[in-house]
Amino acid sequence: MTTGSVRWIKSTYSTNGGSCVEWAPGIASSTGTVPVRDSKNPTGPALALPAGAFAAFVSGVKTGEITN
Numbered sequence: 001m002t003t004g005s006v007r008w009i010k011s012t013y014s015t016n017g018g019s020c021v022e023w024a025p026g027i028a029s030s031t032g033t034v035p036v037r038d039s040k041n042p043t044g045p046a047l048a049l050p051a052g053a054f055a056a057f058v059s060g061v062k063t064g065e066i067t068n
Contacts (some may be wrong), residue, residue: 006027009024019035020039021038022039023036031048033050034046034049034050034052036049036054
Protein backbone atom coordinates (compact mmCIF):
# COMPACT_ATOMS: atom_id res chain seq x y z
CA MET A 1 0.00 0.00 0.00
CA THR A 2 1.34 3.40 -0.91
CA THR A 3 0.22 6.25 1.31
CA GLY A 4 2.19 9.20 -0.11
CA SER A 5 -0.75 10.94 -1.84
CA VAL A 6 -3.37 9.89 0.69
CA ARG A 7 -5.32 12.55 2.61
CA TRP A 8 -4.67 11.93 6.32
CA ILE A 9 -7.05 13.10 9.05
CA LYS A 10 -6.04 13.47 12.68
CA SER A 11 -8.32 11.81 15.20
CA THR A 12 -10.61 14.19 17.08
CA TYR A 13 -9.69 12.22 20.21
CA SER A 14 -6.04 13.30 19.80
CA THR A 15 -6.25 16.46 21.88
CA ASN A 16 -3.30 15.93 24.21
CA GLY A 17 -0.61 16.82 21.65
CA GLY A 18 1.24 13.58 22.31
CA SER A 19 -0.28 10.28 21.31
CA CYS A 20 -1.98 11.23 18.05
CA VAL A 21 -3.47 8.93 15.46
CA GLU A 22 -4.19 9.77 11.84
CA TRP A 23 -6.31 7.78 9.44
CA ALA A 24 -7.00 7.89 5.72
CA PRO A 25 -10.72 7.27 5.12
CA GLY A 26 -10.54 7.76 1.33
CA ILE A 27 -8.74 4.45 0.87
CA ALA A 28 -11.43 2.28 2.50
CA SER A 29 -13.92 2.31 -0.36
CA SER A 30 -11.41 1.13 -2.96
CA THR A 31 -9.35 -1.31 -0.85
CA GLY A 32 -11.53 -2.34 2.09
CA THR A 33 -8.75 -1.25 4.45
CA VAL A 34 -8.19 1.89 6.52
CA PRO A 35 -4.59 3.10 6.85
CA VAL A 36 -3.69 4.30 10.35
CA ARG A 37 -0.43 5.97 11.41
CA ASP A 38 1.28 7.90 14.19
CA SER A 39 0.98 11.62 13.39
CA LYS A 40 4.37 12.31 14.98
CA ASN A 41 5.99 10.05 12.36
CA PRO A 42 4.22 10.75 9.04
CA THR A 43 6.95 9.08 6.99
CA GLY A 44 6.93 5.98 9.20
CA PRO A 45 4.88 2.84 8.78
CA ALA A 46 1.10 2.77 8.49
CA LEU A 47 -1.13 -0.07 9.58
CA ALA A 48 -3.74 -1.22 7.06
CA LEU A 49 -6.74 -2.30 9.12
CA PRO A 50 -9.79 -4.05 7.67
CA ALA A 51 -12.55 -1.45 7.41
CA GLY A 52 -14.93 -3.45 9.63
CA ALA A 53 -12.31 -3.83 12.36
CA PHE A 54 -11.55 -0.11 12.24
CA ALA A 55 -15.27 0.72 12.49
CA ALA A 56 -15.60 -1.57 15.52
CA PHE A 57 -12.56 0.08 17.13
CA VAL A 58 -13.96 3.59 16.61
CA SER A 59 -17.34 2.48 17.99
CA GLY A 60 -15.63 1.02 21.06
CA VAL A 61 -13.74 4.26 21.69
CA LYS A 62 -16.89 6.35 21.32
CA THR A 63 -18.90 4.20 23.73
CA GLY A 64 -16.07 4.01 26.26
CA GLU A 65 -15.67 0.26 25.83
CA ILE A 66 -12.06 0.92 24.70
CA THR A 67 -10.02 3.41 26.70
CA ASN A 68 -6.37 4.29 26.94
